[in-house]
Amino acid sequence: MYKIGIDVGGTNTDAIILDENRNLVHSVKSPTSLDIKTGIETSLKAVLNESNIDRTKITHAMLGTTQCTNAIVERKKLARVGVIRLGYPATASVLPYTAWPEDMVEKLSGNYALVHGGYEYDGQLLGELDEAELKTLLTEWQDKVESIAIVGVFSSIKNDQELRVRDLIHEVYGEEFPVSCSFLIGSVGLIERENATILNAALCKVIETTTEGFIRALEEEGITNAEVFLCQNDGTLMSIDYAKQFPILTIACGPTNSIRGASYLAQIKNTIVLDVGGTTSDIGVLQDGFPRESSVAVEVGGIRTNFRMPDIISIGLGGGSIVRTDHGKITVGPDSVGYKIGQEALVFGGNTLTATDIAVRLGMADIGDKSLVAHIDEEFAQKVQVEICSIIEQAIEKMKTSSEDVSLVLVGGGSIIVPNAISGISNIVKTENGGVANAIGASISQISGQYEQIYIYAKEPREKSLKDAEEKAVKQAVLAGAVPDTIELVEVEETPLAYHPENATRLRVKVVGKME
Incomplete structure (x- = not known):
């Protein structure tokens, strides 16, 4: 039995296959394509062909994707959203979409209504x-919205009104119409919770296209019986319907995904993780095996x-980061050659000086043609390395909770640019297969459930409240x-x-369980 894990990064799309004992069978890296989809298909095809496994024995397929993030940042493929806020007239002083970028409001239609309802x-x-x-409102919105966000004042205390409005929408628009309830998405704080719920509602078309595309790509490769999961941002997985x-x-x-993969590869549950990609580096903290x-x-x-x-913390430093000198000052990044590193970096015959070229010149890595960087002055290369080290040290200091030195697990395809000694770090743990820690993290994850609500212990005792929250998380x-x-x-x-x-x-209660 096998599991396939795919993770889409800014530079590379990684694909791996694990056997039933979680041993890595094979891994590949392919450049991430502009449309994302092609990169996924290329990596999937390559990992299957090169591993030559029996495709009928693949039981699970997991995808970690940036498509929802990209859709928000690029303002593309978003649904037209109607926002129903339950709280008129008490909340009329601050309207929905307040402080939103104008182009985003236009993209989502800007339809909203303040109606009676809500709690103290x-x-x-x-x-x-x-x-x-x-x-009446739903009749007016017919054919004007593709998804609806329901936001009740203090619905984190009582959610029955949001659920009733959801039922009404399904009665009028049909059971399949996408509805997002704020009590299931955000925390305490009306405006921030409302914003998160609107974004969730706006992503319904993106996620539909993403999941269908992944399933279709699997089917085209002869994988028809695998259970398909998407990665969540707490280091666990979710089913297609839940996604x-x-x-x-x-x-x-x-x-x-990288943090979870690093924990698994290094067999460490509490540490700082540095994941270096081609464009950016991400720094996170492991607490009991899960991201903080x-x-x-x-x-x-x-x-x-x-x-x-x-x-x-994400910093603009990666293997493809461009190295420049401006009036004697050395800069590394934040811009990068990204997925074009194979054509543009000096060691691959290109014309752009990157952090990877510096690593090869200093003998820290053996990739490409090192003769192509032999002309770089060693003293200059050392100064670039000092700048890289400084960027990393500053970011790590922001993540530490004490002044003591901590251990660091180093993963990611761009980790070759990281020096062997970093201020504030007692030891650096490098693992075999750390270059595909993200895809491994996607494959070994469990399924989680989380529930958050405000309980009034004077009315409902603490033990009863805990039991209720746990049941809802389950x-x-x-x-x-x-x-x-x-x-x-957990x-x-x-x-x-x-x-x-x-x-x-x-x-707030969190539980985890195994997938079937």
């Missing part, structure tokens, strides 16, 4: 739903959100494809809400 911070009713008002409901959870899944989650609001495509995101994990008997609780986070008179607490 303590769970008391703010306003009753007006179903006639909602039905279609929550496409926003694929954002930043690439770095988390960000505790602050995160901007996606210039839009402030508060949905679950990994705590990652339900999410099963929906994402986990086997119920294998699900276990994380509980309680954050008391200051000054609340009835001991209200934001409770």
Whole structure:
């Protein structure tokens, strides 16, 4: 039995095959294509042909993709979204799409409505739903929107109104119409939660195209019985159906795949991971084998959100980073030759000086034709290396939680440019197959489920609240494809809400389980 893992990076698309014992059978790297799809198909075809395995024995296929991120950044392939905010007139002072980039609002249609409904911070009713008002709105929006985001005031305390509106939409538009409920996506904070929900709703067409394209690519290679999963940004997997409901959870899944892969390859559960690609480097922290989650609001495509995101720092440094000298000052990146490194870097016969050329000149790597960089002055190359080291050290300092030296696991195809000694790092762990840690991370992941809600312990005791949150997290994990008997609780986070008179607490529960 075999598993296939594919991870799409900015420079390369990696594909690997693991056997039933999680041993690496074969791996390939192909340049990431502009349309993403061609790069995936090329890597898939290559890894299958070169490994020569029995394709009927492939049981699972996993994809880590940047397509949802790209769609937001490039403003392409997004659905026209209708935003229904339950909270009129209390929330009329700050309207939906406030502080959004204008081009993004135009792309999503800008349709929104403030309707009656919502709750107070303590769970008391703010306003009753007006179903006639909602039905009139849905009639007006017929054929104007392709997806709807529902956002209720304090729906993180009580979510019944959002669920009722979802039912009404399905009654009017049909069961297949894409609807995003904010209580399932964002955290406390109306505007950031609303923004995340709108983005999730906007990605419904992108995720549909992505999943169908991946399944079709597998079928064309004779893989018809494999279970297909997409990677989430917490280092776990989700089923196709779950991904279609929550496409926003694929954002930043690439770095988390690398972190999970690094943990598996190095057999370390708590450390800092540096993943060096061709264009950028990602630095993250492993906590108990999973990526540390960000505790602050995160901007996606210039839009402030508060949905679950990994705590990652990305820096413009990679194997393809362009090296320049300006008035005696050496710069490395942030621009890169990217997936064209095989044509443009000096060691491959090109005309652009890159970080990879410096690594080859200093004897740190043996790729390409080293005679093509022999003319580079060694002292200059050493100065470039000092600059590279400085960029990495500054980023690592931002991720550390203490001044003590820590160990670092180094992965990624561009890791050849990293020096052997880094200030603040006690030891650097390099692993065999670290170049495809991202695809390995995609393949070895479990299925997760997470649930977050504000509970008022004065009304519902803590033990009962914990049990309720865990049951709902388990339900999410099963929906994402986990086997119920294998699900276990891995994380509980309680954050008391200051000054609340009835001991209200934001409770976040995470569970993980095995795939079938």
